[in-house]
Each structure stands twice: as C-alpha cells, then as structure tokens.
Amino acid sequence: MARTADVVVIGGGIHGCSTALHLALRGLKPVVIEKDYAGRHASGVNAGGVRQLARDHAEIPLSVSSMALWERIEDLVGDNCGFESHGTVLVAESEAELAGFRARVDDLRLKGFTHEELIDQAELRRLVPAVSEHCPGGVVSRRDGAADPFRTTQAFRRRAIERGAEVIEGVRVTGLSRVGDIWRVETSGGPIEAPKVVNAAGAWADRIAAMLGEPVPLTVIAPMLMVTSRLPAFIQPVVILRGRKLSFKQLGNGTVVIGGGHLATPYRDRNQTVLDWEKLAISAATVWELFPVMRQATIVRAWAGIEASMADGIPVVGPSATSEGVFHQFGFSAHGFQLGPGTGAVMAELVATGKTNVPIADLAITRFGSTKLSS
Amino acid sequence: MNASELASSYELVVIGGGPAGLAAAALAAKAGVQTVLFDENPGVGGQIYRGITTTPVVNRAILGDDYWAGAALAAEAKASGAAIVNGATVWTLDPNRVVGVSIAGQARMIQAKRVIVATGSMERPFPIPGWTLPGVMTAGAAQTALKAQGLVPTGRTIMAGCGPLLWLLAAQLLRAGAKIEAILDTTPRINWLKAARHVPDFLLSPYRSKGLALLREVKGRVPVIAAHRVEAHGKDKLAEVVFATGAGERRMKADLLLLHQGVVPNVNLAMAAGVAHRWNSRQLCFEPVVDADFSTSVRGIAVAGDGAGIAGGTAAAERGRIAAIAAVEVLKRGASVTNVQTLRQSLAREGMGRAFLDTLYQPAPSFRRPVGDTVACRCEEVTARQVRDTADLGCEGPNQMKAFLRCGMGPCQGRLCGLTVTELIAEQRRSTPEEVGYYRLRPPVKPITLAELASLPKTEAERKAVER
Numbered sequence: 100m101a102r103t104a105d106v107v108v109i110g111g112g113i114h115g116c117s118t119a120l121h122l123a124l125r126g127l128k129p130v131v132i133e134k135d136y137a138g139r140h141a142s143g144v145n146a147g148g149v150r151q152l153a154r155d156h157a158e159i160p161l162s163v164s165s166m167a168l169w170e171r172i173e174d175l176v177g178d179n180c181g182f183e184s185h186g187t188v189l190v191a192e193s194e195a196e197l198a199g200f201r202a203r204v205d206d207l208r209l210k211g212f213t214h215e216e217l218i219d220q221a222e223l224r225r226l227v228p229a230v231s232e233h234c235p236g237g238v239v240s241r242r243d244g245a246a247d248p249f250r251t252t253q254a255f256r257r258r259a260i261e262r263g264a265e266v267i268e269g270v271r272v273t274g275l276s277r278v279g280d281i282w283r284v285e286t287s288g289g290p291i292e293a294p295k296v297v298n299a300a301g302a303w304a305d306r307i308a309a310m311l312g313e314p315v316p317l318t319v320i321a322p323m324l325m326v327t328s329r330l331p332a333f334i335q336p337v338v339i340l341r342g343r344k345l346s347f348k349q350l351g352n353g354t355v356v357i358g359g360g361h362l363a364t365p366y367r368d369r370n371q372t373v374l375d376w377e378k379l380a381i382s383a384a385t386v387w388e389l390f391p392v393m394r395q396a397t398i399v400r401a402w403a404g405i406e407a408s409m410a411d412g413i414p415v416v417g418p419s420a421t422s423e424g425v426f427h428q429f430g431f432s433a434h435g436f437q438l439g440p441g442t443g444a445v446m447a448e449l450v451a452t453g454k455t456n457v458p459i460a461d462l463a464i465t466r467f468g469s470t471k472l473s474s
Numbered sequence: 475m476n477a478s479e480l481a482s483s484y485e486l487v488v489i490g491g492g493p494a495g496l497a498a499a500a501l502a503a504k505a506g507v508q509t510v511l512f513d514e515n516p517g518v519g520g521q522i523y524r525g526i527t528t529t530p531v532v533n534r535a536i537l538g539d540d541y542w543a544g545a546a547l548a549a550e551a552k553a554s555g556a557a558i559v560n561g562a563t564v565w566t567l568d569p570n571r572v573v574g575v576s577i578a579g580q581a582r583m584i585q586a587k588r589v590i591v592a593t594g595s596m597e598r599p600f601p602i603p604g605w606t607l608p609g610v611m612t613a614g615a616a617q618t619a620l621k622a623q624g625l626v627p628t629g630r631t632i633m634a635g636c637g638p639l640l641w642l643l644a645a646q647l648l649r650a651g652a653k654i655e656a657i658l659d660t661t662p663r664i665n666w667l668k669a670a671r672h673v674p675d676f677l678l679s680p681y682r683s684k685g686l687a688l689l690r691e692v693k694g695r696v697p698v699i700a701a702h703r704v705e706a707h708g709k710d711k712l713a714e715v716v717f718a719t720g721a722g723e724r725r726m727k728a729d730l731l732l733l734h735q736g737v738v739p740n741v742n743l744a745m746a747a748g749v750a751h752r753w754n755s756r757q758l759c760f761e762p763v764v765d766a767d768f769s770t771s772v773r774g775i776a777v778a779g780d781g782a783g784i785a786g787g788t789a790a791a792e793r794g795r796i797a798a799i800a801a802v803e804v805l806k807r808g809a810s811v812t813n814v815q816t817l818r819q820s821l822a823r824e825g826m827g828r829a830f831l832d833t834l835y836q837p838a839p840s841f842r843r844p845v846g847d848t849v850a851c852r853c854e855e856v857t858a859r860q861v862r863d864t865a866d867l868g869c870e871g872p873n874q875m876k877a878f879l880r881c882g883m884g885p886c887q888g889r890l891c892g893l894t895v896t897e898l899i900a901e902q903r904r905s906t907p908e909e910v911g912y913y914r915l916r917p918p919v920k921p922i923t924l925a926e927l928a929s930l931p932k933t934e935a936e937r938k939a940v941e942r
Contacts, residue, residue: 136870143877249877328885328921352880371748373568374917376583380930387928397921399885 101283101290104130104265106450108297109272109284109307111135112142113248113436114428115299116255116266117443118450120176123262125451130293131256131264132286134271135370138252140301141406142436146324146346146358147248148337149437151214152187152240155413157461158438159212164457165441166214166242175440177261178254181247183351185335188218188226189238190389192342197236200341204238214240229333231389245337245348248436255439272300275310275425282424295450296425302367302405304415304429308464311422315430315467316410321365321372321403322358322433323379327396329353334390345385355396357382360433363403372403408432416442416462418449426450427464475559477580478931484510485805486798487573487586488556489564489743492520493544493787494779494794495592496551501798503556505809510584511551512562512575514920518548520594520779521614522787530624536649537621538642540684540787547791565918567591567747569772574918581926588774588801591744592794595737595780598759598837599894600635601844603705605733606852609712613643613734626650629729632715634658634704637736637835638685644692655726657692658701658717660735662838672830679827680788699724702838706731735837739781742887745915748772753908756832757784758842759893760912766818767800768793776800784832789824792817843897850898851891853884861895865902872896872913885921888913 106122108115111133122129131137149169151162173179191197197217204217218226219236226239256266267288274285275296284291298307305317330353337348344359361378365371379401386393409415409430419425428446431438441457448455488499491513499511511518519526523544534542551558559577566574571586597614604610613633619625626647631654633644644657676682692698703718707725715728738759745751750771751760761783768776778797779790799814844850844858856879864878872888872895875881881895882888888895892913900910 136874138877247877249874253874253877327924369748371569373570374566376566376572376574376927377930380581380927383924383927383930387924394925396924397885398918398924398927399921400883400887400916401918402916 101292104128104291104293106130106295106297107132107282107284107291107293108299110299110301110304111137111256111266111268112140112299112301113138113252113255113439114142114431114442115297116252116259117439118297118299118428118446119264119266120255120259120262121444121447122450123259123264125447127451129259129264130291131259131266132270132272132284132291133266133268134303136268137256137266138249139370141404142252142439143249144324144402144404145248145436146348146356147245147436148187148346148348149182149244149246150187150240150337150434151243151437152238153189153339153341154434156210157413160458161416161438161441161445163212163214164445165438168440168444169246169437170242172246172440176254176258178250180251180254182244183246184242184244185337186226186239186241187243187337187339188223189339189341190223190227190230190234191237192234192340194235196342200238214242216241226336227334227338229390229392230338231391239336243337251439255443272307275307277422280424294424297428297446297450298425299428301429302365302407304407304427308427311419311425313419313421313464315415315464317430318408318410319365319367319405320408320433321363321405323361323363323374323401323403324356324358325379325382325398325401327355327357327393328399330355330393330396333392340385343385345382345389347386347390355393357386365403365405367405370405372405374401374403406431406433406435411466414438414462415464416446416459417464420465475557475577477575477577477582480510480582480584483585483587484508485587486510486590486801487512487584488590488592489567489573490520490592490594490779491515491518491558491560492522492592492594492779493547493791494594494781495520495590496547496794497791498590498592498778498794498798499556499558500547500551500554501795501811502801503554505802505811506806507802509556511556511558512564513558513560514563516560518551518558518560519544521618523548524618524621529621531621531650537646563920564743565920565922567743567775569748571774576922576926579923579926579929581922581930583930587805589776590794590797590801591775591777591781592779593740593743593781594790595784596740596889597734598736598738599890600733600735600841601848601850601858601894602733602841603848604707604712606849607706607708607712608710609708609729610706610731610733613640613732616732617643617646620646620650626652627730630655630727631730631732632656632658632726632728633732633734634660634701634715634717635734636661636837637734638681638831639737640734641685641688641692643732643734644696645688648692648695654696655728657696657698658704658715659698660701660704660838660841661835662702663700665834665836669830669834672833676827676830680824681827681831703840735841736835737780737784738893739783740889741781741912742889742915742919744770744775744777744781745912746917746919747775749775749777751912753906754783756829756836758836768797769800785825785828789821792821792824796821842894843901844894850894851879851881851884853886853890854880856881856891858898861898862902865899869899870903871899871911875899876913882913887915887919
C-alpha cells in the first residue's frame with residue numbers, strides 16, 4: 100500500500116522546505132521528496148543576498164511579504180540563519196545610469212513601494228567608503244541584507260520536521276498520476292498518495308510540469324560565485340551593479356563573496372557545473388577597478404549552483420493550469436533565495452485555502468500559453 | 475617561459491614534474507606529441523626527487539641512490555622536446571580539459587587534447603593534541619627543507635609516526651648530521667599479525683632489502699620507542715612531547731617534533747575535474763578510479779603516479795609511461811613507443827611488497843580520528859569535538875559539515891582535514907568513509923590572486939580557443 104500525506108512537495112530547496120514548514124504550521128502533513136539532500140543545489144550555494152532592491156514589479160509583493168518573515172526569521176525557524184541587515188546598494192557608475200535609477204525609484208513610489216531610496220555620492224561614500232570615486236550615487240534598500248544560504252535551508256528543513264513534515268532525501272520522483280481525487284506520486288522509494296502536490300523542483304521542475312502535460316520554457320542555469328580569503332572589514336552592505344554584472348559582499352568572517360550572474364555550464368543530469376574562468380576574470384577585473392582595496396586579495400574557491408531561469412526572469416508561482424491540486428513554485432531565475440520564506444507562506448495558504456491575498460497573478464504558468472485546466 | 479609565450483592549446487598537458495610527470499612527458503614528446511609539463515616548484519623532481527637538478531646536498535650518500543635515480547628522469551625529460559615549465563601553478567582543470575595555469579602572476583587558460591594529472595601524494599593528516607604548535611611539522615616538510623636548501627634540524631628533535639618514509643627521512647637526516655633524540659613508533663602492534671599473510675610477497679619485492687637496511691641503519695643510532703598516544707605540549711611553541719608506552723606515560727623535552735603517518739593521493743585537482751573516486755580500504759584514502767592505462771572516468775584525463783593510489787616513485791614513472799603510451803596511441807597513431815607489456819610487468823613486480831607495507835603501516839584509528847579539543851581543520855580552527863557533535867546532530871557528510879563549521883573551506887582546500895573529517899563523520903554515524911564521501915572540491919585548487927585572475931586575456935580569439 101502506498102504511503103499517504105496531505106501534500107507532496109517535490110524538491111527540498113529553500114522553497115520546498117519553506118512551503119513544507121508553512122503547511123505543517125497550518126496543521127497539514129506534508130512530505131518533501133528531494134533527489135539529493137536539502138540545499139544541495141542553488142538553495143545551499145547561492146550568494147545569500149536577501150534583497151528587495153531592483154526586483155521586477157511582478158514579484159515585489161512576494162519580496163515585501165518575504166522580508167517581513169526574514170526580519171523575524173529566528174522566531175520562524177529557530178535559527179538566525181546568519182541573517183544580517185546592512186542594506187543593499189545598487190551603485191551607479193555614471194550620471195546617465197543614476198538618472199535611470201531615479202526614474203525607477205519614482206515609479207515605484209507611485210505604485211506605493213518605498214523600500215528603494217535614491218542616494219547621492221556623499222551617502223554612497225558613507226555607506227560604501229571603499230567604492231571607486233567615479234561613481235556618482237546609487238539606490239539603497241536599507242532593510243536588505245544577507246544570510247547563510249545552506250544554513251537557512253537546513254533551518255527550514257529542521258523546523259518543518261519538528262512541526263510534523265517528513266523530508267525524504269535521496270529519492271527522486273519518477274511519475275505522477277491522478278486516481279480519483281488523489282495524486283499518486285511515483286518515486287524511486289515507492290509511491291506516495293496525496294490530494295495536493297507542490298512542484299518546487301528548481302532546475303528539474305520542467306520535468307515535473309512535463310509529466311502533467313504542461314511544458315514550460317525553463318532554462319537550466321548555474322550562476323558563478325567566488326570567495327576570497329579573509330580581509331580586514333571594509334564594507335557592510337551588499338553592493339550590486341546594473342551595467343556590468345557584479346554582486347559583492349563581505350561576510351562577518353572577512354571573506355568576500357563575488358558574484359553577479361556570469362554563468363557556468365550546468366549538467367543537471369550529473370549534478371555538475373563547469374566554470375567559465377574567462378567570465379570570472381571579467382568579474383575579477385570589475386572588482387579590481389571598483390574596489391582598489393581588493394587588488395591583492397586571494398581567490399580561494401569558485402562554484403556555481405544549478406537552478407531554473409524563466410525567459411521573462413520571474414518565477415512561476417500558482418496553480419497548475421492542467422492538473423487540479425497541483426501547484427508550481429519554481430523558476431526563480433537567480434534571485435529566489437530572499438523569496439523563499441514568503442513564497443512558502445503564500446504557497447501554503449494557496450494549497451490550504453485555495454487563495455491568497457498576496458498578488459501573484461502575474462506569476463501564473465498560463466503566461467507561457469499553457470492549455471486550460473483539463474480535469 | 476612566461477604565460478604569454480605558451481601556446482593556447484597543446485596535444486598533451488602533463489601536470490606535475492615528479493617521476494610520473496617527467497616519465498610521461500619524456501615518452502610522449504619523444505613520440506612526437508606536442509607536450510607541455512607544468513610544475514609549480516622552481517625545479518622538477520616532485521617531492522621524491524625535489525631539487526634533483528639544484529640540491530645543495532652534494533654528498534650523494536646522504537639522500538641515497540634512490541634519490542639520485544631521479545636525475546636520469548629529469549635529464550630524459552629535458553632532452554625529450556617537451557616544454558617543461560617550472561613555477562607554473564595549475565589551479566583548475568575542467569572536464570573539457572581546459573587547464574588554468576599561473577606563471578609569475580600571469581594567468582592563462584590552455585586547451586588540452588589529453589591531460590595526464592601527475593600531482594602525486596601528500597602526507598596523511600596527523601591530528602594529535604598540539605600538532606598546530608610552532609615546532610611541530612611534518613617529516614615531509616623537513617625532508618623538503620633538506621633536499622631543497624640543505625637545511626638540517628638543530629636542537630632536540632623527535633620523530634613520531636609510522637611508514638617507510640619515516641625511516642627513510644630518519645636515515646637521511648642522520649646522514650646529514652642531525653641528531654634525533656627518539657623515534658616514537660606508532661605502528662599498532664596488531665598490524666604485524668594482520669600483515670603476516672603478505673610477508674611472502676614482500677620477501678620477493680624490491681622493498682625488502684632496502685627497507686631492512688634502512689631500519690638497521692636508524693635503529694643502530696636512535697632509540698625507537700613504541701607509542702600508542704603522542705601529544706605535543708607547549709605554550710607558544712613546542713616544549714615537550716608526551717607519549718604513552720606499554721610501560722606508562724613518558725615526557726621528553728623537544729624543540730622539534732616531526733610527524734609522519736604515510737602518504738595519500740593528492741586528489742584535489744582530479745576531484746575538481748569531476749573524476750570519479752573511491753575509498754581504498756587498505757590505504758585508507760580516496761583514490762581515482764582508473765583503468766589499466768590510468769585513464770579516469772573523464773574522457774581524455776588520466777591520473778598517473780601516486781595520485782592514482784600510493785605505489786612509490788619507481789612505480790610512478792612506470793605508470794606515467796603507460797598513461798603516456800595511451801595518449802600517444804590516440805594522438806600519434808603508429809608512433810613507436812616502448813612495449814607497454816614490459817612496463818605492466820615491472821609495475822606488477824614493483825607492487826608486490828605493497829600489501830605488506832600498507833597493512834603494516836596502516837595508522838591506528840586513534841591517530842586518524844582525534845577526540846576532544848584536538849584541531850581537525852587547521853585553516854578554520856575546527857576541533858574534533860565540533861565535527862563529532864555536528865555529525866551527531868544529523869550532519870551526514872563533509873559538504874554539509876562545511877556549511878555548519880566551515881571546516882575544509884580555508885586556503886588549504888581540505889588537504890589537511892579532508893580524510894580526518896570523513897573518518898570522524900563515518901565513525902559518529904556508524905557509516906563508512908565510502909558512504910560518507912569526501913569534500914566536493916572547487917577550483918581554484920590552488921589560491922590565485924584577484925589581480926592574477928583579472929590578468930586572464932579576454933580577446934575574442936582567446937575565447938574561441940577555449941569555447942567549443
């Protein structure tokens with residue numbers, strides 16, 4: 100006989116674990132199926148940025164609701180997740196770029212979002228004293244910060260289990276079928292039956308969607324990161340650039356994490372990524388120009404986590420268009436870490452009650468022209 | 475040669491200039507293969523033949539005939555036509571055989587058709603209380619100082635550990651005029667029983683006469699004391715060595731403690747390239763899975779020498795030649811090379827005494843799996859207790875452990891703690907090292923500076939050369 104649950108969550112990344120926790124908090128019994136171990140891929144090895152800054156309008160409501168959870172993360176998961184809030188600064192490298200930022204900040208204010216704030220050169224220099232002198236200003240989101248991604252994912256996993264979720268690792272989903280009102284999830288560890296299924300399978304989520312006759316244009320990506328040896332503390336906020344690809348932050352232990360979206364070649368069937376050092380060299384050169392203090396730093400490690408990117412750069416969050424009882428939560432396109440806590444809460448609400456007050460309509464899978472609900 | 479003088483691609487890139495690398499490069503270049511050998515040291519030789527072309531130790535009796543055998547290998551490689559580049563640090567190798575190398579602060583990416591990784595071995599971690607104190611170092615480091623600079627320890631010197639190299643170094647140091655107060659032999663007594671069944675093979679092997687002569691030479695001049703616990707004590711530096719013998723605890727004042735409990739494959743580069751590895755339960759280490767030609771699971775990448783499992787310097791050269799023949803057969807079909815069968819036979823002969831040595835000198839569990847406040851990871855100062863407690867909390871492997879404790883995340887990339895952490899987790903979780911696995915290693919396998927990385931040429935032509 101198949102084992103049963105209220106909800107099967109496919110994927111043990113930050114999103115799957117967060118959704119499982121929030122489902123458990125609502126009194127439901129979720130089972131998470133993870134093919135490797137929780138946080139093995141992008142959720143565990145991303146840059147750890149907890150950022151509301153510079154997000155697509157469609158996901159700002161999710162991001163804002165998530166931020167509220169980050170600010171009480173220890174109450175939620177029993178661990179501070181290494182979360183520290185020193186803001187994120189988007190640095191303008193020219194007056195023209197700064198003018199563009201001003202237009203965006205003004206537009207956001209008209210829409211009622213105030214987390215982005217334009218800053219002049221003096222404030223930029225105050226926040227980021229080490230930044231090169233050619234930068235005229237930027238944008239800050241003061242409540243932003245950074246956390247330890249693997250620790251965060253593990254904290255959600257652990258708390259979910261404490262609240263009654265089950266997390267099965269090293270087991271992969273091989274099929275999905277509907278028997279009456281029940282979904283039968285075939286796995287390498289035997290079948291599980293549940294009325295609801297959440298597809299939080301990250302870079303592998305298109306395969307789950309395909310099992311439901313709902314193909315989506317998902318690109319597997321692996322954004323590269325590198326970390327330096329320890330340096331004396333010289334910068335507190337996370338720094339990002341728009342024109343050139345760069346994100347940059349110094350951790351509490353003095354090491355500096357350099358990222359920004361240059362991509363490695365992912366091989367998702369082998370859990371492997373091959374780094375592109377020519378592109379990492381571009382990041383190195385950008386840091387070299389922007390932060391003279393970094394020039395003698397040593398790079399000790401570079402890596403890339405495998406994840407899903409959608410063509411329009413925003414995730415798929417919401418019910419399946421073909422399969423009743425199935426919900427999608429994937430495609431976070433290299434900026435899903437901050438969204439994890441809040442999206443899990445929204446997804447649990449959606450699964451449990453069928454609706455949510457957080458506007459997510461623009462994130463529906465139907466935007467890719469999927470077929471209508473068939474059942 | 476500087477980085478800009480390198481070609482953007484080579485038919486064969488050999489990484490490491492020890493016996494395996496030298497023999498491989500010489501054979502391949504002589505067969506007409508366009509070959510470059512990268513070696514990070516100022517001169518070739520690797521660890522075993524370190525300083526072979528430059529050593530100030532001119533009295534040949536001190537380092538011994540086995541050391542000077544390296545001179546012929548170095549000369550052969552030099553004459554072969556292979557480009558031999560010293561001071562060249564290879565910091566990445568990927569599954570598409572793109573090699574990242576730095577020479578004098580300048581980085582380059584080189585495309586190879588074939589790669590022979592000959593990065594050899596490193597000393598097994600020896601995590602005892604006080605092993606991070608100044609005045610405590612590995613025997614291998616002392617041997618390097620002797621070979622490269624002719625440095626001989628002064629002051630009260632104690633050696634501790636087990637394994638053939640411990641005895642070789644003791645003999646070399648004594649011949650060079652060092653005084654050794656005592657050798658603390660940590661070979662577990664039970665190993666003699668376990669090794670007994672391998673004695674017949676050992677008696678037929680080339681190790682026998684050399685090994686026994688070394689033991690006689692050293693034991694005639696230094697007290698050898700069996701010890702089952704060794705600790706380094708001192709405030710800011712080593713002051714005394716405390717050890718447990720069958721007759722109780724003893725203490726000896728010391729200025730220098732040299733530790734050694736065998737060597738293990740230096741797996742970092744091959745692992746970072748995605749080569750499949752397995753646990754060797756006799757040598758208690760991870761080694762790449764290789765076929766008879768030393769080809770790995772990654773197409774076009776071979777691992778030769780002690781990097782493919784510990785077999786010693788003579789075997790390393792033979793393994794290098796066998797791997798090179800496989801490369802020649804692909805790159806220069808029909809070129810005349812040595813008969814590979816002859817090489818395989820001498821390699822088999824060379825391996826005959828190995829089971830005995832491996833079993834006899836298998837370090838005791840207490841010297842591999844520390845307890846309490848003994849440091850496991852030196853870079854991030856993580857103790858054995860922290861690793862054990864975290865494993866008890868549910869941490870199942872070294873990669874998760876990195877995230878909890880940062881062990882293995884320092885500049886040494888886990889070289890000094892990898893095996894310790896794997897074995898500790900396996901013990902706490904009643905699992906096996908094979909099951910628990912090793913750190914997932916990330917390039918750069920040797921640190922490079924931001925300035926060096928920023929110096930990579932980024933012209934269109936360069937990009938095309940590496941993007942395929």
